[in-house]
Amino acid sequence: IKRITTHILQEMKNNGEKISMLTAYDYSMAALIDGAGIDIILVGDSASNVMAGHETTLPITLDQMIYHATSVVRAVKRAFVVVDIPFGSYQGNSSEALRSAIRIMKESGAHAIKVEGGAEIKESVIRILSAGVPVMGHLGLTPQSIYKFGTYTVRAREEAEAQKLLDDAKLLEECGCFAIVLEKIPASLAKKVAETVSIPVIGIGAGGNVDGQVLVVHDMLGITQEFKPRFLRQYADLQTIITEAVQHYIQDVKAKDFPNENESY
Ligand code: KIV
Ligand code: NA
Numbered sequence: 001i002k003r004i005t006t007h008i009l010q011e012m013k014n015n016g017e018k019i020s021m022l023t024a025y026d027y028s029m030a031a032l033i034d035g036a037g038i039d040i041i042l043v044g045d046s047a048s049n050v051m052a053g054h055e056t057t058l059p060i061t062l063d064q065m066i067y068h069a070t071s072v073v074r075a076v077k078r079a080f081v082v083v084d085i086p087f088g089s090y091q092g093n094s095s096e097a098l099r100s101a102i103r104i105m106k107e108s109g110a111h112a113i114k115v116e117g118g119a120e121i122k123e124s125v126i127r128i129l130s131a132g133v134p135v136m137g138h139l140g141l142t143p144q145s146i147y148k149f150g151t152y153t154v155r156a157r158e159e160a161e162a163q164k165l166l167d168d169a170k171l172l173e174e175c176g177c178f179a180i181v182l183e184k185i186p187a188s189l190a191k192k193v194a195e196t197v198s199i200p201v202i203g204i205g206a207g208g209n210v211d212g213q214v215l216v217v218h219d220m221l222g223i224t225q226e227f228k229p230r231f232l233r234q235y236a237d238l239q240t241i242i243t244e245a246v247q248h249y250i251q252d253v254k255a256k257d258f259p260n261e262n263e264s265y
Pocket of ligand 2: 044
């Protein structure tokens with residue numbers, strides 16, 4: 001199997017082939033989606049919500065992200081693996097940012113890291129890139145800043161914020177980032193960004209005129225059920241499948257149907 005690289009991702013943009021990306025946080029799920037042929041696996045700090053049950057992504061630690069990333073990397077044979085560098089481990093101190101990024105790369109074996117923000121974290125981005133670590137940007141709705149925004153509504157609807165986002169995207173490209181995620185912004189703005197920068201732009205709630213799409217795997221498989229934003233397309237209803245399977249098992253145990261003779265030694 002030919003491994004996906006940043007070079008291949010750039011070629012996909014150049015050739016107009018859309019890039020597919022999903023999150024994963026553990027070995028079993030990563031093995032499934034890598035086997036299915038996904039291009040990029042993101043070990044997202046959404047693990048804080050999906051895996052740990054926190055309300056935001058802020059509480060997850062660098063050690064916990066490395067644990068998730070290590071499990072994912074063990075499963076992956078083809079996909080490019082990107083890891084979110086968590087809140088508090090890169091902002092405002094480029095030496096700490098570099099140290100955090102190096103820990104992720106060294107301890108997990110992942111292929112790149114993702115950071116949230118533009119001009120504010122420029123020094124950290126440059127420092128991490130200088131060590132040869134590929135960096136993916138993330139602009140628009142950046143969940144680590146949720147207490148600044150106050151809500152999870154669409155970002156950059158106003159001209160000033162849209163202009164800053166476009167400038168930040170150009171800045172991230174100039175710094176040397178290999179791709180940018182755009183979250184929950186108007187489709188017209190996302191299209192403009194994807195046309196302006198030459199690196200791949202991956203959208204989530206950013207419309208179809210970008211170079212690829214990303215979703216949280218538990219959301220698109222219907223495992224998480226409370227979270228149903230307009231941008232989410234649900235491809236399966238695993239909550240129903242899992243609930244029914246578990247209920248069936250309980251029934252069989254109670255009815256002394258399981259295990260039967262063939263299932264016993
Ligand atoms: O953590 C995450 O799942 C993400 C994606 C939504 C882009 O950052
Ligand atoms: Na994230």
